[in-house]
Amino acid sequence: MLDAPRTAFPPSFAWGAATSAYQIEGAVRDDGRGPSVWDVFAHEPGRIRNGDTGDVAADHYHRYVQDLDLMKDLGLQSYRFSVSWPRVLPTGRGTVNAKGLDFYKRLVDGLLARDIAPVATLFHWDTPQALQDQGGWETRDCAKWFADYAAVMFAALGDRVPTWLTLNEPKTVVDVGYTAGTHAPGKRDRSLANVVGHHLLLGHGLAVQALRATTSKSRIGAALSLSPTYPTDASAAAARQALVTDGEENRRWLDPLFKGRYPQDWLASQAPDAPVLKAIRDGDLAIISAQNDVLGVNYYGTTHITGTGARVFVHPTSQATWQEISPDGLYDLLTRIKRDYGDVPLTVTENGMATTNPMRDDDRITFLRTHFAAAHRAIQSGVKLESFHVWSLMDNFEWAEGYTQRWGLVNVDFASQRRTHKASADWYKKVIATNSVDA
Ligand code: IFM
Numbered sequence: 123m124l125d126a127p128r129t130a131f132p133p134s135f136a137w138g139a140a141t142s143a144y145q146i147e148g149a150v151r152d153d154g155r156g157p158s159v160w161d162v163f164a165h166e167p168g169r170i171r172n173g174d175t176g177d178v179a180a181d182h183y184h185r186y187v188q189d190l191d192l193m194k195d196l197g198l199q200s201y202r203f204s205v206s207w208p209r210v211l212p213t214g215r216g217t218v219n220a221k222g223l224d225f226y227k228r229l230v231d232g233l234l235a236r237d238i239a240p241v242a243t244l245f246h247w248d249t250p251q252a253l254q255d256q257g258g259w260e261t262r263d264c265a266k267w268f269a270d271y272a273a274v275m276f277a278a279l280g281d282r283v284p285t286w287l288t289l290n291e292p293k294t295v296v297d298v299g300y301t302a303g304t305h306a307p308g309k310r311d312r313s314l315a316n317v318v319g320h321h322l323l324l325g326h327g328l329a330v331q332a333l334r335a336t337t338s339k340s341r342i343g344a345a346l347s348l349s350p351t352y353p354t355d356a357s358a359a360a361a362r363q364a365l366v367t368d369g370e371e372n373r374r375w376l377d378p379l380f381k382g383r384y385p386q387d388w389l390a391s392q393a394p395d396a397p398v399l400k401a402i403r404d405g406d407l408a409i410i411s412a413q414n415d416v417l418g419v420n421y422y423g424t425t426h427i428t429g430t431g432a433r434v435f436v437h438p439t440s441q442a443t444w445q446e447i448s449p450d451g452l453y454d455l456l457t458r459i460k461r462d463y464g465d466v467p468l469t470v471t472e473n474g475m476a477t478t479n480p481m482r483d484d485d486r487i488t489f490l491r492t493h494f495a496a497a498h499r500a501i502q503s504g505v506k507l508e509s510f511h512v513w514s515l516m517d518n519f520e521w522a523e524g525y526t527q528r529w530g531l532v533n534v535d536f537a538s539q540r541r542t543h544k545a546s547a548d549w550y551k552k553v554i555a556t557n558s559v560d561a
Contacts, residue, residue, distance in 0.1 A: 128558035129498050136239060136509035137554040138200030139193070139531060140472050142246035142290065144176045145518035147206060149183035153221035156212025158248035159258070163306035174524025180516055180534045183225065190232040192532060192541060193515065197554035200239045202418075202471055202511045203229065204246035204290065207271055214250030215267050223278055230282050241469070241511070242283045243345060243418075244272050244329060245322075246290040247299070247306065254307055259295070259318040259325075262401070269328035273335075280338040287418050287471065288329045291347040292322040293375060304522045316398035320406070323378050327409035334413070345418030345471040346375045350454045351425045354436065359429030366391065367427045380463040382411035417459065418471030420513075421493075424451035440485075441476040441527055449492035456500035456507060467506045470497060474513035476520070476527035486531075486546040494559045512550065516541060 144160045164175040182189055193201055207214065209222035226242075233240045245268065249258050258264055272288070298305040300315035309315075326344050333342050351368040353360030369388040377385050384402070392399055423446040426436050437448045456468060473493050477483040490512060501507050517530035525536055531547040534540070543551075553559055 126560045128556060128560055129495060130558045131498060132501065133557070134508070135501075135557065136199040137550075137557075138198055138202060138239075138241070138509055138511040139196070139515035140202035140241075140511040140513050141182070141515050141518065142204040142243065143206035143209070144179070144246070144248045145514075145520070146180040146182040146516065147209075148176065148178040148181045150177050152183060153209075153225070154212055154219040155206065155222055156208035156214070156219075157251040158206065158208045159251055159254045159306035160248050162251050162254075163308055166308070169304075169308065170522055171524040171526050174519065174526075176519040178536075179519045180536070181539050185539065186225075186229055187232065188541070189516070190229075190236055190238075193233075193238055194236040196531070196547060196551050198238050198515075199554070200241055200469075200509050200511065201233055201515070202241040202243065202287070204243035204248075205275060206248055207245065207268075208248065208250040208252075210274060211250065211271055212252075214253035215270055218274055223274070226275075227278060230279055234282065239285070240283045241285045241287065241418075241471070242275070242279070243287040243290050243471075244268070244275060245288065245325070247295060249307075258307065259321045260314060262321055262324070265321050265325035265328050268325035269332045272329035273332040276333050276336050276338055280336055281340055284340050285416060285469070286333060286340055286342040287345045288326040288342065289322055290345045290418075290471075291420055292319055292326075292344070293347050293371070295319075295322060313393075313397050316392070316396065317401045319374070320398055320401045323375075323410045324406055326379075327406070327412060330412060330414070331409065341415035341467075343414045343416035343418060343466075344375075344379060345420055346379075347420040347422070347472075348372050348376070348455055348459075349421075349423060349425045350451045350458065351427060354426050354428045354434055357429050360427065363429060363431040364427040366431065367425060367433075371425060376459070376463055378407055378410045379414050379417075380411065380466065382407045414466065416467045416469060416508075417463075418469055419455065419459070420472035421452050421455060421470060422473070422475075424448040441478055442523075445475065447475065447489065449489075449496040452493050452496040453499050453503075456497070456505045457503050460503075460505050465506055467508055469508050470510040472511060472513035474529055476529050478528075480528060480533050481542070481544050483544045483546045486544070487549045490546065490550065490553075491559055494553065495561070498559065
């Protein structure tokens with residue numbers, strides 16, 4: 123029988139997978155690591171499903187060599203991980219914890235030795251608790267503390283990491299950590315949340331400055347969670363409401379980074395005395411928008427909005443009930459970024475789904491196949507998409523859902539810490555080896 127035809131990607135395209143520190147490392151008290159907001163939050167009763175915590179997670183801190191070999195075996199060409207800020211700076215600033223920093227040096231060296239390009243994220247939500255005790259991202263100072271920490275990482279790993287990402291999904295911190303309160307630090311205050319959002323962006327800009335102050339030739343940008351937003355019908359009301367949601371979901375993050383301003387309609391929707399309006403100071407947006415070399419796109423699905431502003435699902439969801447699965451949305455998103463924000467080099471920094479069958483994850487294969495095809499179409503349309511990172515390399519601690527949602531290509535038996543390829547891992551291995559997707 124003939125094999126199905128395959129869609130070929132450009133020779134320079136890089137295939138990868140992504141993880142984050144708190145979700146896989148474990149070893150939360152090893153080698154001088156300090157606590158983060160997630161350590162504290164996860165240990166509060168009722169916060170996380172089944173009372174799970176990231177204390178051990180996938181024990182990657184101790185098993186990283188095995189995990190590097192796993193990546194090599196898959197054929198990964200790029201690996202996106204995050205650095206735990208309190209592992210490097212246990213109280214968030216001041217004395218560097220050499221042992222913590224060494225872990226990331228060994229990890230990066232291990233990647234380079236295996237010809238896997240490191241993509242390092244500096245903030246994937248694990249604010250040092252010592253800084254949270256001083257107000258964390260609610261205070262403007264945190265942007266500076268973050269840039270100082272970034273400078274420590276640049277001094278240690280400068281050019282050895284070719285791509286740095288400052289923030290992962292500031293929107294999730296704002297919407298889930300500070301508005302819904304179901305992520306750390308568990309606050310429910312929308313106006314404070316928007317202040318946090320601005321300080322996160324400012325921290326991004328100051329970290330970019332910190333990299334430019336070194337001799338590093340590496341690139342830097344942010345990883346945003348973006349969701350194309352559509353009206354559910356042709357009415358003017360639905361169009362208006364979809365635009366409002368697009369402002370929250372997408373433009374309030376993209377415009378500051380790439381246009382040096384917040385969207386007018388988003389600013390106008392804030393109350394006249396909203397604290398965020400005072401938090402935005404002269405000069406901030408010039409810092410935030412200076413020279414973003416690359417944009418990381420975390421794409422999980424679309425958002426549909428009715429004329430009354432309600433969200434409805436017109437496509438299937440997954441075990442993660444916030445996810446509306448639509449591969450076409452990825453095409454729309456990537457081409458929209460090019461149209462509205464210019465030819466910035468893009469990398470898909472996250473894309474994937476949770477599946478319930480621990481090994482025969484055919485639904486994940488279908489998901490990835492269709493999203494890769496959408497990415498390919500976007501490249502054909504002229505989008506500068508350079509690489510794709512599947513979320514996630516392996517099963518991990520899925521925040522408030524604990525270990526009940528499995529997002530990995532590789533199954534982790536959390537009792538034995540045994541790693542086993544799922545069907546999707548073997549399928550992905552072939553995609554990488556052939557640089558093509560079965561149609
Ligand atoms: O696990 C998360 C990740 O940390 C950030 N983006 C979404 C993923 C799935 O929920």
